[in-house]
Amino acid sequence: MNAFYDGHVVIxxxxxxxxxxxxxxxxxxxxxxxxxxxxxxxxxxxxxxxNVVIRADLQxxxxxxxxxxxxxxxxxxxGLVLQRLNGLYLAMATVAFDLMIGVVAVNGxxxxxxxxxxxxxxxxxxxxxILVVVGVFLVAAELSERGRAHRRIExxxxxxxxxxxxxxxxxxxxxxxxxxxxxxxxxxxxxxxxTRTTIGPADVGFGLVILALTMIIVGGALSWKGAVxxxxxxxxxxxxLTFVGEWQELVYGCVVLLAGIFLPRGLYGLWVDTRRRLxxxxxxxxxxxxxxxxxxxxxxx
Amino acid sequence: xxELDDVSVHHGRVEAVRHVSLGVTPGQITLxxxxxxxxxxxTLGAVAGLFAPVxxxxxxxxxxxxxxAVHRVVRAGIALVPEGRRVFAPLTVEENLRMGAYTSSAAxxxxxxxxxxxxxxxxxxxxxxAAGLLSGGEQQMLAFGRALMSDPTYLLLDEPxxxxxxxxxxxxxxxxxxxxxxxxxxxxxxxxxxAALGIAHDVAVLSRxxxxxxxxxxxxxxxxxxxxxxxxxVGGAIASDVS
Numbered sequence: 001m002n003a004f005y006d007g008h009v010v011i012x013x014x015x016x017x018x019x020x021x022x023x024x025x026x027x028x029x030x031x032x033x034x035x036x037x038x039x040x041x042x043x044x045x046x047x048x049x050x051n052v053v054i055r056a057d058l059q060x061x062x063x064x065x066x067x068x069x070x071x072x073x074x075x076x077x078x079g080l081v082l083q084r085l086n087g088l089y090l091a092m093a094t095v096a097f098d099l100m101i102g103v104v105a106v107n108g109x110x111x112x113x114x115x116x117x118x119x120x121x122x123x124x125x126x127x128x129x130i131l132v133v134v135g136v137f138l139v140a141a142e143l144s145e146r147g148r149a150h151r152r153i154e155x156x157x158x159x160x161x162x163x164x165x166x167x168x169x170x171x172x173x174x175x176x177x178x179x180x181x182x183x184x185x186x187x188x189x190x191x192x193x194x195t196r197t198t199i200g201p202a203d204v205g206f207g208l209v210i211l212a213l214t215m216i217i218v219g220g221a222l223s224w225k226g227a228v229x230x231x232x233x234x235x236x237x238x239x240x241l242t243f244v245g246e247w248q249e250l251v252y253g254c255v256v257l258l259a260g261i262f263l264p265r266g267l268y269g270l271w272v273d274t275r276r277r278l279x280x281x282x283x284x285x286x287x288x289x290x291x292x293x294x295x296x297x298x299x300x301x
Numbered sequence: 302x303x304e305l306d307d308v309s310v311h312h313g314r315v316e317a318v319r320h321v322s323l324g325v326t327p328g329q330i331t332l333x334x335x336x337x338x339x340x341x342x343x344t345l346g347a348v349a350g351l352f353a354p355v356x357x358x359x360x361x362x363x364x365x366x367x368x369x370a371v372h373r374v375v376r377a378g379i380a381l382v383p384e385g386r387r388v389f390a391p392l393t394v395e396e397n398l399r400m401g402a403y404t405s406s407a408a409x410x411x412x413x414x415x416x417x418x419x420x421x422x423x424x425x426x427x428x429x430x431a432a433g434l435l436s437g438g439e440q441q442m443l444a445f446g447r448a449l450m451s452d453p454t455y456l457l458l459d460e461p462x463x464x465x466x467x468x469x470x471x472x473x474x475x476x477x478x479x480x481x482x483x484x485x486x487x488x489x490x491x492x493x494x495x496a497a498l499g500i501a502h503d504v505a506v507l508s509r510x511x512x513x514x515x516x517x518x519x520x521x522x523x524x525x526x527x528x529x530x531x532x533x534x535v536g537g538a539i540a541s542d543v544s
Contacts, residue, residue: 154389154391158389158390158391161351164371165351165372165375166375166400166403166404166451167375170372
């Protein structure tokens with residue numbers, strides 16, 4: 001186990017960073033907000049984290065906090081500015097935001113190190129710290145998938161207008177989505193820069209949006225468990241696929257395509273369905289009675 | 302008393318509602334009839350806070366409600382049941398009802414839930430089903446129940462008969478009568494005059510954004526020709542009923 005850990009420490013750390021990145025895209029999607037700003041927040045977290053380590057000599061925990069808070073603050077402003085946008089227009093605006101972060105990274109002078117980026121970002125970051133940070137986000141995500149919070153989030157996503165006429169401040173929920181996305185993305189970026197001790201414009205590019213979307217679409221878009229499954233799968237897949245050599249990209253693409261067609265709700269959806277089917281097999285009479293009831297009543301509509 | 306005083310609503314350059322005045326009394330049903338595009342939903346939207354009127358005021362017991370945000374209007378005691386019996390399909394029936402109690406305290410929610418279940422036994426029976434699996438009539442009942450969960454003084458109904466089978470429309474209309482009899486003031490907009498006239502107290506006919514006729518339900522039935530002129534075939538059905 002220890003030998004395995006030593007040999008794979010980088011990829012293990014990358015897995016946890018990947019989980020946070022996936023969450024930063026997933027949180028707004030769960031609220032029905034088509035925001036891909038998570039990738040930009042990741043970039044902000046990475047550069048802010050790198051700068052406070054280099055310039056202020058901060059250690060890992062305060063540096064992660066700085067990256068997360070900075071990205072969350074930008075998220076708050078972005079959420080307020082983009083409040084009236086929806087659907088594809090919102091998606092485009094947030095993609096533009098991600099591209100702007102890339103441009104700033106290249107042209108940021110000594111603050112971003114220009115095209116070559118920042119180097120020598122050394123801290124006391126350890127796996128336990130990463131685990132605690134990711135754990136905090138996952139616990140918060142789990143709580144948001146239960147009871148009241150779950151119902152409200154579903155309501156805001158499924159029918160914002162109806163939710164508002166129920167007394168829910170839909171606009172506030174959406175802004176909170178941006179802020180949480182900023183916190184998760186910023187923390188992910190800051191931890192990434194510390195695990196690799198370096199950051200450059202190529203690391204915060206548009207590719208991150210693709211990666212995070214792939215993770216949550218294959219993993220499952222509506223639960224943190226999907227984000228975790230997707231992050232693990234797509235961090236380790238390249239490792240497993242080394243034997244196919246140059247065909248790796250193609251195999252990777254096929255996996256995503258097949259998942260899109262056959263697992264529309266992702267691995268998490270598959271798991272939920274399987275569990276439900278098993279439960280149904282255990283008590284067949286009750287369920288068939290229920291199904292029987294449903295049919296004639298639906299006909300009356 | 303819920304009043305619309307000389308309210309006009311514009312959607313961009315389209316004048317959807319022009320100088321409409323209406324009143325709703327607790328325990329009574331005010332019916333707004335009109336064909337497609339007459340401005341019925343815009344009128345309700347102006348009360349619910351979905352659209353800000355460009356002119357006029359909405360008054361709740363004399364206090365202006367104009368320009369108050371949607372989510373605050375609910376707290377003032379006005380619940381909207383939007384068009385097309387919208388329910389949160391993936392949530393269960395009971396979860397949908399609890400959503401309606403978003404503005405109430407937990408203790409209060411239990412008593413209201415019991416009252417709603419008593420009024421709509423079918424909702425209690427099917428409390429664990431996903432709302433999307435209910436029949437059309439049941440979904441409309443659920444939409445009513447959900448609105449009642451906020452314990453409103455006034456209920457705004459946007460075409461509750463839409464897309465329902467005639468037999469089901471009758472059940473739904475009966476329930477609206479029951480709701481009003483508990484002391485709630487109902488403002489209902491409808492195209493289906495036949496369905497709604499039987500339970501209404503005051504009726505206004507809306508055409509192209511303006512009120513063209515106003516009176517009690519009995520008066521509207523008497524002047525069936527007026528209805529016929531503005532509602533076409535539906536009015537015709539009433540006319541033949543009367544004659």
